[in-house]
Amino acid sequence: MASNRISRRDFVKVTTAALGSIMTVAMGIPVIGYLIDPALKTESGEAWIPLGPLENFPIGTPTAFSFTRSNINGWEKTVNSYGGFVIRESDTDLVVLSSVCTHLGCTVYWLEDKQQYECPCHGAHFTAEGEVIDGPPPRPLDEFEYRIEGDALSILFKKG
Structure with a gap:
């Protein structure tokens, strides 16, 4: 019978990658918004x-x-x-x-x-x-x- 258990090393890798991805997205969205905001602003003529x-x-x-x-x-x-x-x-x-x-x-x-x-x-x-x-x-x-x-x-x- 094959083991469906994940090794401790694989668990740490997956958890670290998931948390790193979440933090990158959480910090990246405001930075992207800051950079593209001036291009989206329109001034009344x-x-x-x-x-x-x-x-x-x-x-x-x-x-x-x-x-x-x-x-x-x-x-x-x-x-x-x-x-x-x-x-x-x-x-x-x-x-x-x-x-x-x-x-x-x-x-x-x-x-x-x-x-x-x-x-x-x-x-x-x-x-x-x-x-x-x-x-x-x-x-x-x-x-x-x-x-x-x-x-x-x-x-x-x-x-x-």
Whole structure:
């Protein structure tokens, strides 16, 4: 009759391997989670950016503003600067334009003497309301959606 008994040496081998495997899995799962977590995180592409009180933006003059946003892409974090102009036509009538040229993405600036925006990259010009006067841009300057709460102005930033 064959013996179904396991030797003491085999028992210790099997028990040691089983306990080692359990401990490896118990310690490995949190480490794997830690390593892949940044790749699984998604960041919302929209945010309301406060620009400050309306009194900071005089009526009739395009007023420049800027802000920064962090972008997380997996393990890489970058900080980008954005800007634009607030054109306040009355107490509640505003136009909030992006300062990014719609041709190649250069930053436009306001020419007070000509009462227009100019893109330094290819000489494009835009009206105070952002419409193309001349140059290669295919469309007017982009507008930010805005809201006024109390006396504070905020814009909706959409990534992308």
